[in-house]
Amino acid sequence: MNNHTHQSTKRFVYGFQIAEHYCTITMPRNNVVENCLPSFGAFLSHNIPVRDPILTIDLQLDSILPEVTNVKLLNNQSIAWGDRFRFEEWEQGYITSIQSEGGLKQWKMFSSKDFKVSTIYGVEKELENTNILSWLFMVAFGQAALIHHTLLVHASVVQIGRNAVAFLGKSGTGKSTHSKLWCNYIENCSLLNDDNPAIRIKEDGTTWIYGTPWSGKTACYKQEKARLVGAVRLEQAAKNYWTPSTPKLSLLWLMPSFSALRWNSILFESMLSSLELIIKDVNVGKLSCKPDEEAVRISYKHAFDKENITGADIDVKNLPFVYSVK
Known part of the structure; x- marks a missing residue:
């Protein structure tokens, strides 16, 4: 396990690889990261990369909060x-409470x-029996990754x-x-993430999607990636049709x-520029549908509709629609 011990303060630094980005969290030595962040196990990094982390988090438990002034409320509903x-803004950054x-x-x-550096003041008795720490980590990662052409998506x-x-x-709507x-009707189809995967646009313009430690109510925390070929907007309807x-x-x-702070022009524009790149590379459409086999057939056909987004190991022109009910 990649951790550095600060003996004087009895703190550990844990490293994680999420969407091929390195992140760290520093926490008290007596808190076991696997208990505090149980969905992060597959993302623990055993090697220290040469590059700097895109995100560093310092966890302080039951500590005295810093005094801040000139705080502006931006949002109070979640x-x-x-x-x-x-969610508030102050002269040095943002406060999420x-x-x-x-x-x-x-x-x-x-x-x-830029969310590259965050300090979390937490409640120790809630550290292992709530997901607040994981959720705050997700918020920080989702914003810090934007300038690296990486976006968390609710999907x-x-x-x-x-x-x-x-x-x-x-x-x-029926995303899950x-x-x-799809997993029931299409052979060799599996779930990658059920709530908050990460999308990253590589330097060659290709779009990849990654499993993350955040998968909603479904325990699907995979350290895996795949080429994103289709993005399907779903809406419920009495009959199935594709737009x-x-x-x-x-x-x-x-x-x-997708999420970016509209109050922060750099982060918001980073999100928009990444979305433009995704649109150029990924087949996007809307499926109005019922939860049935025909809807799968329609979305499957159109998701694999562009020749230029074919994966290296799949020829979509000759790929049959295979039933393998599980």
Whole structure:
């Protein structure tokens, strides 16, 4: 395991590789990272890369919070945390706050403007029985990675060989259901991530999607990647039909599933530039559908519709639709 011990302060530095980016978290020595971040096991890094981490987090437990002034509230509602959440800006960066379950204490993350450096002030008794630390890590990674052409996306992703297809849509649309249908009806299809995979655009313009430690209610934490060939926006309907995209429609269909601070022009523009690259490389469309076999057939056909996004080990022109009900 890659960790460096600071004997004087009894703290460990743990390294992780997420979407081929190196990140670190420093935490008290008596806290076992596998207990605090149980979904991160496959992402622990055993080697120290030459390059600097894109994200460093320092975890402080039950510590005195720094005094800050001129704080501006940007948002106080969260799907995950409801009114327990606050997101604020101050002169040195941003503050993400989550009220503890007991209501008497707060978790606070102080982040630099680019989110490369964050300090989390946590509640020790909640460290191992809540996912607050993991969620704050996700927030910091999602913003810090943007300038590296890497984006977290709210999607469910299936993988066939070296290729992958992402299903996007509002909560409750049926993203996980559609992934399950693909896995049931398509041979050698498996789930890569069910909630928050990472998309990275390489220097050659190709788009890759990665498993991450964040997969919602489904325990699918894979240290794997695949070439993203299709991004399908789902909506429920009485019958199945496919709507092809234009560049403008692609942006409208993709953008709600990605996150960047609209108050930070550098991060927001980084997200937009990456989305433009994704649209050039990935087949995007909208599927209005029922949860049935026909919907799988339609989305499968159109997801593999571009010759220039063929994976090295799959010839989509000759790839049969194979049933393998599991």
